[in-house]
Amino acid sequence: MRIAIIGTRGIPNHYGGFEQCAEYLSAGLVKKNYEVTVYNSHNHPYQEKEWNGVEICHCYDPEYKMGTVGQFFYDLNCIRDARKKNFDIILQLGYTSSSIWGWLLPINSIITTNMDGMEWARAKYSKKTKAFLRVAERLAVLTSDHLIADSIEIQRYLKNKYGKEPVFIPYGATLFDEPNLACLEEYNVEPYNYDILIARMEPENSIEMILDGHALAQTNRKFLVVGNTNNVFGNYLVAKFKNNPNIVFCGGIxxxxxxxxxxxxSNLYFHGHTVGGTNPSLLEAMASNALICANDNVFNRAVLNENAQYFSTANDVAFSLLNIQKSTGLYNNMIANNRDRIANFYNIDNIVNSYAAHFEKITRERLAEKPQRVEKPQRANEPQIKLQLKNN
Known part of the structure; x- marks a missing residue:
């Protein structure tokens, strides 16, 4: 079976959750004797044509010249290339910038789309952008043969809104069992005497609320903020907290x-994500013995249950920082329960097996019925779009 994965900047992962998923999923599927192609941005740091048995197809990506709008042209180039190849299944990870090209997806391939979270709910977007994202979500549903939801809540939302039953396949993580104290030297911190968050610098990740809580608590512990601050919100946070010597912006790691x-x-690991889905970084925190303090919402509770502290305000954050010490051992049951959850449910082998079972099922269904999606006829030797932009 030939499978293509589109919708990411590429593998190995140098960016985020979808890339991490594409990395372990593609490698796992190859071990099961699937032929897998992952589409990479042409300027991805990894420039080889193969990675761990996975074929890498680099497509031109003008995002570095155009900004966000360049993602739309990158997705178009990936889809155009996929039209030239005889893939049995195309797995789309996300839909934000690919949905408008749904009519170009090859009709002979089965299209299954991981719908991610409710993108239109992200606080960083304007009203116009949110309106577009609602349309994009609908287009993705209409142009996909099958849907994947990474959380039960997202599965419920999609079924209720569109009457289409997504398959539930979460993300996965691998238990971390080889700690090395030497890794802390670079960040000048002592074990269990610092707190941390790891996130993209976006408003819906509660970063400002968490750091406001740290400022209220006035603890002597350092607070590490891991994430690329080279955007508007990141620059705002750096400026706002520049006079707090205990808040350390580490950049992307x-x-x-x-x-x-x-x-x-770490003492406390803060997970502030609010916009839907099973977040890969949360699973990695569970797998690495973190004591987690999470934003109190249905998505995080679905993953953590009662095995975390929760916050809804900066005051809640301050309370946790002042009253919770991981080193006391009082929270070892929470940590152990989260590790068990990774080992028995959110482990990588389970996720790869779930995707493989999904692919086998939808292939059998395709053989039993004719495709319903209509596409515009493909033009012969259709070239990739390669924009030539003047440097300002």
Missing amino acids: YSLNKLDNLRYY
């Missing part, structure tokens, strides 16, 4: 081993 060690030796 892309070594999983470093991240696992920072989570493992």
Whole structure:
């Protein structure tokens, strides 16, 4: 079976959750003797044509020149290339910038889409952008043969809104069992004497609320903020908290081993994500013995149950910082329960097996019925769009 994965910037992961999923999923499927192609941005740091048995197809990505709008042209280029190849299944990870090209998806391939969270609910977007994202969500549903939801709540939402039953397949993580104190030296912190958050610098990740709580608590512990601050909101946060010597903006860290060690030796790990889905970074925190303090919402509670502290305000954050010490051992049951959850449910093998079972099922269904989606006829030798922009 030939499978293509589109919708990410590429593998190995240098960016985020979808890339992490594409990395372990593609490698796992290859071990099961599937032929897998992952589409990479042409300027991805990894420039080889193969990675761990996975074929890498680089497509032109003008985002570095155009900004966010360039993602739309990158997705178009990936889809155009996929039209030239005989993939049995195309797995779309997300839909934000690919949905408008849904009519171009090849009709001979089965299209299954991981719908991610409710993108239109993100606080960073304007009213016009949110309106577009609602349309994009609907287009993705209409142009996909099958849907995947990474959380039960997202599955319920999609079924109620569109009357289409997504398959539930969450993300996965691997238990971290090899801590190394030497990893802390780079960040000048002591074990269990610092707190941490790892997130994209976006308003809906509760970062400002968490840091406001840290300022209220006035603890002597350092607070590490891991994430690329090179955007408007990131710059705002750096400026707002520049006079707080205990808040350390570490920038992006892309070594999983470093991240696992920072989570493992932290006092409290804060997870502020609010916009739907099972977040991969939360699973990685659970897998690395972190004591978690999460934003109180249905998505986080569905993953953590009662095995975390929760916050809804900056005052809640301050209370947890002042009253919870991981080193006391009082919360070991929470940590152990989260590790069990990773080992027995959110483990990588389970996730790969779930995707493989989904692919086999939808292939059998395709053989039993004719495709329903209509596409515009493909033009022969259709070139990739490659924009030539003047440098300002």
